[in-house]
Amino acid sequence: MTLAIRCKQLVKTYPGKPPVEAVRGLDLDVNIGECFGLLGPNGAGKTSTLEIIEGLLDPTAGEVEVLGMTWKRDAVAIRQRLGISLQETRLSDKLTVREVITLFRSFYRNGLSPDEAMAQVSLQEKAHSYVVKLSGGQKQRLALATALVGDPDLLFLDEPTTGLDPQSRRQLWDVIRSLRERGRTVVLTTHYMDEAERLCDRVAVVDHGKCIALGTPRELIARLGGEHLVEFQVDGELPSAVREACEKLPEVQTLRQESEGYLLTVADPARVLAPLIDLLRENAVKLERLTTRTATLEDVFVSLTGRHLRDGQ
Amino acid sequence: MCLFRSQAAICETASNAELGIRNAEFRVRGILTEHKQRSQCHQNVSLAYIPKSAFRIPHDSRFFTHNRRETMSPLWQLTLARLREFFREPAALLWVYGFPLVLAITLGMAFRDRPVEQIRVDIRNDGPGGVAAAERLSALLATDERFAVTVSDQAAVSYRLRVARTDLVVIPAASETVANEFLLDVNRTECVLARAAVESLTLRQGSPVPPPEIRTVEEPGGRYIDFLLPGLLGINLMAGGLFGVGFLTVDMRVRNLLKRYVATPMKRSDFLLSLMLSRLIFTISEVVLLLGFAYLFFEIRVRGDFLAFLTVLVVGGISFCGLGLLIASRTRTIEAASGFVNLAMLPMYILSGVFFSADRFPDFAQPFIQSLPLTALNNALRAIMNDGAGWAAIVNPLAILLVWGIGCFTLALKIFRWK
Numbered sequence: 001m002t003l004a005i006r007c008k009q010l011v012k013t014y015p016g017k018p019p020v021e022a023v024r025g026l027d028l029d030v031n032i033g034e035c036f037g038l039l040g041p042n043g044a045g046k047t048s049t050l051e052i053i054e055g056l057l058d059p060t061a062g063e064v065e066v067l068g069m070t071w072k073r074d075a076v077a078i079r080q081r082l083g084i085s086l087q088e089t090r091l092s093d094k095l096t097v098r099e100v101i102t103l104f105r106s107f108y109r110n111g112l113s114p115d116e117a118m119a120q121v122s123l124q125e126k127a128h129s130y131v132v133k134l135s136g137g138q139k140q141r142l143a144l145a146t147a148l149v150g151d152p153d154l155l156f157l158d159e160p161t162t163g164l165d166p167q168s169r170r171q172l173w174d175v176i177r178s179l180r181e182r183g184r185t186v187v188l189t190t191h192y193m194d195e196a197e198r199l200c201d202r203v204a205v206v207d208h209g210k211c212i213a214l215g216t217p218r219e220l221i222a223r224l225g226g227e228h229l230v231e232f233q234v235d236g237e238l239p240s241a242v243r244e245a246c247e248k249l250p251e252v253q254t255l256r257q258e259s260e261g262y263l264l265t266v267a268d269p270a271r272v273l274a275p276l277i278d279l280l281r282e283n284a285v286k287l288e289r290l291t292t293r294t295a296t297l298e299d300v301f302v303s304l305t306g307r308h309l310r311d312g313q
Numbered sequence: 314m315c316l317f318r319s320q321a322a323i324c325e326t327a328s329n330a331e332l333g334i335r336n337a338e339f340r341v342r343g344i345l346t347e348h349k350q351r352s353q354c355h356q357n358v359s360l361a362y363i364p365k366s367a368f369r370i371p372h373d374s375r376f377f378t379h380n381r382r383e384t385m386s387p388l389w390q391l392t393l394a395r396l397r398e399f400f401r402e403p404a405a406l407l408w409v410y411g412f413p414l415v416l417a418i419t420l421g422m423a424f425r426d427r428p429v430e431q432i433r434v435d436i437r438n439d440g441p442g443g444v445a446a447a448e449r450l451s452a453l454l455a456t457d458e459r460f461a462v463t464v465s466d467q468a469a470v471s472y473r474l475r476v477a478r479t480d481l482v483v484i485p486a487a488s489e490t491v492a493n494e495f496l497l498d499v500n501r502t503e504c505v506l507a508r509a510a511v512e513s514l515t516l517r518q519g520s521p522v523p524p525p526e527i528r529t530v531e532e533p534g535g536r537y538i539d540f541l542l543p544g545l546l547g548i549n550l551m552a553g554g555l556f557g558v559g560f561l562t563v564d565m566r567v568r569n570l571l572k573r574y575v576a577t578p579m580k581r582s583d584f585l586l587s588l589m590l591s592r593l594i595f596t597i598s599e600v601v602l603l604l605g606f607a608y609l610f611f612e613i614r615v616r617g618d619f620l621a622f623l624t625v626l627v628v629g630g631i632s633f634c635g636l637g638l639l640i641a642s643r644t645r646t647i648e649a650a651s652g653f654v655n656l657a658m659l660p661m662y663i664l665s666g667v668f669f670s671a672d673r674f675p676d677f678a679q680p681f682i683q684s685l686p687l688t689a690l691n692n693a694l695r696a697i698m699n700d701g702a703g704w705a706a707i708v709n710p711l712a713i714l715l716v717w718g719i720g721c722f723t724l725a726l727k728i729f730r731w732k
Contacts, residue, residue: 056576056732079578086576090568094401095394106390107577130401150577 002068004154004185005030005053010062012048012209022048023059024209030202032153035176035186037200039193039297041305045209046189047087047158053187054084054156067154080109083152085143087159093132097123100131101145108150117149121175137168144175155179157188161195173199193298203297207305220300224253227295228269230276233261235286242283249275256303261288265295387579391587396594399557409553409595413545413603420668421538421611432507435463435470435479440494442485450485450493450515457514457524474498481507538611542603543694544667549599550626551661551687554633555640555654557595558588562641563650566730575731589634596630617697621704625697625711629690632714635721636686642729661687689713 005028012023023045030036040046051057053064055071055078064071066078091100101114111117118124121141126134134142140160147155157176161169169192176186176199190196196203197217205213205220213220221227238246246264247255251272253265266272269292280287399405434454438447447464454460463470463479473479474496480503482496493515497504517524565571574584607613615622640653664678665671665687674682682688693710696702 054576056572076578079576082576084573084576086569086573088569089573091570091573092394092398094398099394099397103387103390103394104577106385106387107574107579109578146573 002032003029003065004032004034004067005036005187006063006065007049007053008063010049010052010064011060012045012052012057013060022209023052025062026206026209026211028204028211028214030185030187032185033180033183034201035180035188035199037196037203038187038189038206039196039203039301040189040206044206044305046206048209049206050156050158050187050189054082055079080150081153083147083150083155085147085155085157085160087162089143091131091139091142091146094130096128096130097134097142097145098127100142101149104146105149111150112148114149117145120148120178121145122171135168137164137171140164140168140172141175144172148175148179152184154185155187157186159189159191161190161192169195193296193301197297205301205304213300213304217297221295221297224265224295224300224303228266228292229295229299230264230266230269230272230290230292231258231261232264232276232287232291233289234280235288238262238285239283242279242285245279245283246276249279265299388583388587388590391579391583392590392594395587395591399591399595409549409599410602413549413599414606417538417542417545417603417607418610420541430459431461432459432503432510433461433463433479433481434507434511435465435473435482437467437470437482437484438464439466440484441487441491443487446485446487450483453518454511454514457510459510470496477501480504481511483511536611538607539613539699540670540695541668542607542611542613543698544691546600546603546626546694547629547665547687547691548662548667549603550596550630550690551633551658553592553596553599554630554635554637555658557592557637558634559637559640559654560647560650562588562638563644563647566641566645567647572732581731585638588638589631592630592634593627596626600626613698615698616701617706618703621702621707622694622697625690625693625707625714628711628714628718629686629693632686632690632718632721635718635725638729639721639725642725645730661685664688666691684713686714686717689717 007026007028010023010026010028011021014020014022026045026049028049038046038050048057052059052062053066055066055075067081069078071078095103097118098114101117105111105114105117112120115124115127118127121144123138123141123145126138131139131142140163144157144160147157160176161172164172173195176188179186180201186199188196188199200217202214202216203220204211213223215223243255246252246262249272251266251268253267256263256265264272264276273290273292277287277290436447436450436454438444440447442449451462451464454462463473465473470479470482474482480497480501484494484496486493495508495511497508499505562571565574575581604613604615636657637654640650640657644650644653661667664674664682665685667687671679671682671688671691683692689710693707693714696706696710700706
């Protein structure tokens with residue numbers, strides 16, 4: 001089976017003093033028909049990677065294959081089959097929704113009619129409104145419509161839901177899901193882990209220009225060690241002896257100190273709660289708060305990329 | 314409602330040929346409802362309707378289930394987008410169409426030609442000759458239409474001379490053998506001229522030789538407005554190319570729109586051609602407007618070869634498009650674009666003979682000034698419009714414009730940053 005995307009040892013270095021190594025040897029395979037999420041903190045190299053794959057940026061080194069073709073030889077053929085929504089595009093203010101979609105449709109040999117594209121993102125009512133009059137969510141949906149109108153086999157969405165209200169986000173999710181159901185490949189970047197968890201078949205976590213984790217959201221969560229988390233807060237700090245004892249409790253995989261207390265990853269929270277409470281009581285540590293929840297992709301993300309704010313971006 | 318009527322008229326002419334009158338009625342009705350719906354959508358942008366109705370290819374689904382023309386030509390769609398954006402921007406309309414007209418009107422009026430020669434002469438009716446002599450002289454002067462004669466008493470004529478309401482006061486003598494008395498201010502040219510005119514008329518009286526036959530020379534293109542108008546056309550083409558291509562392209566780059574277009578299978582040549590094509594359409598409308606206005610108000614017309622005139626306009630326009638594209642080729646911010654555009658425009662505004670002749674600058678600057686594209690364009694336009702020149706006179710300017718145009722385009726395309 002041909003892959004939708006295959007990247008081998010992708011490198012992108014921006015000239016400067018010192019040179020910025022945005023992508024440093026990234027490998028990535030995306031299967032046809034899957035929804036693939038590219039996650040990572042700001043400045044991790046997501047957008048650079050995406051733009052290299054989209055043929056908008058030339059890699060410093062490495063190979064890219066898109067739908068079994070390369071940009072050097074088959075740029076025109078690839079373009080006909082891609083739909084792209086860039087991170088931030090301000091479309092012409094004084095064109096109507098319909099006019100913008102019609103314009104983009106004209107670039108593609110085959111595709112949807114402008115009306116179909118509008119219907120897919122539920123913008124029919126705004127067909128004759130100027131772009132400048134649209135709300136943020138409507139603009140994002142219009143951007144998506146311009147990516148959909150060529151009926152692409154492979155769709156790239158760079159932070160499609162950033163800055164949107166919950167309703168608009170869910171509306172976009174529905175559009176993306178329906179695309180996947182029709183067998184199209186979708187690659188998206190997002191900062192919302194819940195979004196990636198819900199939408200993506202597989203995700204890759206990118207940091208410092210490299211892919212540091214790859215798999216289905218479930219796999220990544222499972223790789224954390226336990227799929228459940230116990231968070232607790234005590235009066236002051238845990239004495240180191242107690243802390244060590246905590247780590248040795250049955251079922252506990254890891255213990256991490258967070259700004260608001262401690263976080264245990266456990267396989268089965270029911271079997272750890274009683275011993276934990278006993279341990280704290282025996283050592284006269286006052287428990288202030290205790291919650292349990294299942295692990296999310298966000299926990300994976302934070303544990304992989306750390307909690308510290310990045311320099312630069 | 315006149316909007317609707319023009320829309321209806323457009324549809325009707327189109328439809329009569331295609332669909333027959335019956336269908337045309339339906340279609341007009343359909344578009345009327347659509348028009349109403351749209352008006353409700355955004356009442357505050359009603360201006361948008363003029364171009365929309367004028368340029369829209371009908372896509373009413375009741376008659377065209379799938380309109381291929383509408384979707385298939387990217388060049389046309391890109392051009393259409395440019396036209397729509399432009400005509401929906403009232404400020405742009407004002408600058409492009411309003412500004413040159415206002416400039417032409419103001420400057421044309423300020424520097425308009427002197428009226429027909431008029432000589433104001435007062436005749437005193439209380440001098441030695443009395444009323445009878447005054448009337449005799451008045452009748453004599455009336456034979457020449459240049460004279461505007463007032464007959465009055467001493468107090469009145471002295472006052473009128475003092476406040477320059479008359480150029481000459483004549484005090485008729487008692488008899489025809491005695492000399493008349495002239496009262497005038499020798500420092501005022503019109504007084505001296507009036508004196509000479511009255512004197513020659515009185516001397517010629519009774520002479521067998523008739524007065525000279527006067528024929529005024531109608532020198533075409535001699536007025537200031539004749540000089541100004543080609544210059545206005547020139548700066549319109551320049552501003553159109555630099556702003557309409559240069560500034561606009563940078564704006565698209567800043568908006569990420571250029572990158573977005575490149576991310577589609579759009580042909581880059583289509584994009585560039587659409588910029589040219591839309592400029593061409595704007596230029597034609599600007600030129601027609603300015604020339605029409607100039608013809609109506611100042612009776613200015615193109616005296617030379619009209620085809621040569623059009624060629625100069627098109628080559629000039631394309632040449633400035635090239636300059637605009639060069640400015641836009643690597644510029645990443647609006648501020649920088651604005652700086653570059655002004656850097657290119659301001660010197661030419663002053664040096665290239667828009668408002669006054671470029672010949673006034675010193676000789677050592679002439680080779681530079683004469684090789685500027687706007688100087689070449691203005692020279693060629695003036696040669697054709699005012700001097701009635703043909704192809705021969707515009708070979709040089711046309712060559713300069715072509716060199717600029719080809720040079721700018723080649724360089725711009727080489728270094729243009731699409732992504």
